[in-house]
Ligand SMILES: Nc1ncnc2c1ncn2[C@@H]1O[C@H](COP(=O)(O)OP(=O)(O)O)[C@@H](O)[C@H]1O
């Protein structure tokens with residue numbers, strides 16, 4: 001069986017950054033599942049379908065013309081690597097990700113990322129729904145204050161003009177929605193919890209590699 005490490009957790013807990021480092025260390029592939037929900041949101045905005053219903057958005061997700069190439073992401077041939085990272089896009093992604101039809105439409109696309117020698121996948125339901133067979137399931141988290149500060153710094157460093165109060169409010173609303181939706185909610189059950197509030201990116205990576213090494217030995 002091809003090994004999978006899942007890294008789920010709330011917004012700005014460091015999932016993407018840490019998952020990419022772990023994948024790099026192990027020579028594994030990497031899936032940023034949130035990008036698929038963000039791409040669906042951007043496609044909806046661009047086609048004037050941001051307020052459309054579940055069926056329409058499900059069809060949009062199923063037919064998403066997406067290409068991942070190295071660190072770049074293309075939507076219908078247009079490079080959208082940065083465009084999908086806005087807070088507006090994250091907010092709409094969170095809203096439409098509550099629709100079961102959208103989640104179902106993206107399921108196979110996510111599973112297609114599983115190729116030898118292995119995969120590190122980050123998101124909200126990687127361990128619970130998409131890769132239940134994962135060799136290691138991590139729930140990465142940090143206090144709301146630390147996460148808000150990280151997201152604020154990240155946006156400022158990209159030159160985005162933001163106010164801390166807005167970042168805190170957006171983060172709180174998105175977490176609440178992702179945690180309380182009926183389908184595939186964010187839930188730490190079955191995963192090893194790693195609170196990175198007082199950890200560096202490297203420390204978080206080292207802990208995950210250590211856990212993986214133990215599980216891989218048991219498997220082998
Ligand atoms: N352990 C950590 N210590 C300090 N900063 C971190 C840590 N983990 C992530 N970050 C920073 O926090 C920001 C958000 O991380 P990101 O990987 O985008 O989170 P997520 O994918 O969970 O939304 C990034 O700028 C990243 O460099």
Ligand SMILES: Nc1ccn([C@H]2C[C@H](O)[C@@H](COP(=O)(O)OP(=O)(O)O)O2)c(=O)n1
Pocket residue numbers: 010011012013015033034035037038090093094097098122123124125126174178
């Ligand atoms: N596996 C996933 C990944 C993301 N989502 C939804 C919920 C999230 O608020 C949005 C955006 O996800 P993303 O991981 O890009 O967001 P953050 O970078 O953590 O802020 O998509 C999901 O429902 N399931």
